[in-house]
Amino acid sequence: MDFNGKTAIVTGAGRGLGLSYARELARLGAHVLISDIGADRQGAAADASVAHDAAQALAAQGYSVIGHHGELVSETGCRQLVETAVEAFGRLDIVIHNAGWVGYQAIEEAQPEFVERALGINVYSPIWLCKHAWPHLRQSSAARVVLTSSDRAMYQPYAQPGLTAYAAGKMAQLGIMNALSREGAADGILVNAVAPVAKTRMWGVNGEPDNLKPQWVTPGVIFLASDQCQDSGYILRASNGQFTATRFVENPGVDYPLDLARIRADSAEQVARLWEQIKEC
Numbered sequence: 001m002d003f004n005g006k007t008a009i010v011t012g013a014g015r016g017l018g019l020s021y022a023r024e025l026a027r028l029g030a031h032v033l034i035s036d037i038g039a040d041r042q043g044a045a046a047d048a049s050v051a052h053d054a055a056q057a058l059a060a061q062g063y064s065v066i067g068h069h070g071e072l073v074s075e076t077g078c079r080q081l082v083e084t085a086v087e088a089f090g091r092l093d094i095v096i097h098n099a100g101w102v103g104y105q106a107i108e109e110a111q112p113e114f115v116e117r118a119l120g121i122n123v124y125s126p127i128w129l130c131k132h133a134w135p136h137l138r139q140s141s142a143a144r145v146v147l148t149s150s151d152r153a154m155y156q157p158y159a160q161p162g163l164t165a166y167a168a169g170k171m172a173q174l175g176i177m178n179a180l181s182r183e184g185a186a187d188g189i190l191v192n193a194v195a196p197v198a199k200t201r202m203w204g205v206n207g208e209p210d211n212l213k214p215q216w217v218t219p220g221v222i223f224l225a226s227d228q229c230q231d232s233g234y235i236l237r238a239s240n241g242q243f244t245a246t247r248f249v250e251n252p253g254v255d256y257p258l259d260l261a262r263i264r265a266d267s268a269e270q271v272a273r274l275w276e277q278i279k280e281c
Contacts, residue, residue, distance in 0.1 A: 012099030073120030122169025
């Protein structure tokens with residue numbers, strides 16, 4: 001797979017999954033901007049050395065990589081990130097929004113600052129990042145955007161208490177993906193998402209895990225970022241070296257929004273009586 005001449009931004013790339021994505025893109029010839037605020041496990045604080053040390057380590061191997069340290073929850077921060085990449089490499093072809101954090105807070109204890117932090121990195125960041133990347137992506141012959149969701153948001157059996165804000169942000173990225181996959185279609189900008197499972201610092205794991213290794217997610221993300229990917233609006237679930245793609249698909253025969261081609265009911269009582277049929281997938 002050839003990325004020579006292409007420029008990629010990877011957020012949250014100073015460590016873990018993002019660093020694995022950045023390393024592989026660089027190895028395959030891409031110019032890569034590693035962006036990382038260097039936050040702690042609570043999503044707070046900042047350490048500029050995280051991004052710059054990662055970039056320097058890859059540059060020392062002969063790769064075309066630079067580091068970026070800055071917040072991405074504001075439009076200004078995202079604009080500056082895009083400008084840094086374009087000024088350094090002259091173009092932008094790929095945006096991988098991997099930055100995020102996992103924070104637990106019971107719903108009865110929910111605090112505005114905590115919720116805002118989750119929405120900032122999962123909702124505001126991808127919107128502002130894509131806004132300022134879009135004019136440059138439109139000029140690319142193979143523009144790709146990869147957002148990040150989570151099985152713990154998409155599937156009720158995997159949900160965990162205390163992850164309401166996290167789940168809201170991760171599901172929001174799927175809405176952004178769907179909207180932008182339609183908006184980008186005319187210009188050939190493909191937008192997909194990955195739902196990765198990997199034992200990283202966010203999992204509380206340091207060192208090399210025995211399973212669920214971050215590098216086992218990377219091939220799927222690299223594919224989504226490549227010109228060999230010709231689909232848009234898909235969620236690539238990646239776990240333990242295995243991959244499965246999914247998306248929200250309408251039932252057959254639907255004439256939206258006039259006819260859902262399903263069960264008709266005229267009262268709450270009828271809905272109750274027909275509920276077993278209504279809830280069939």
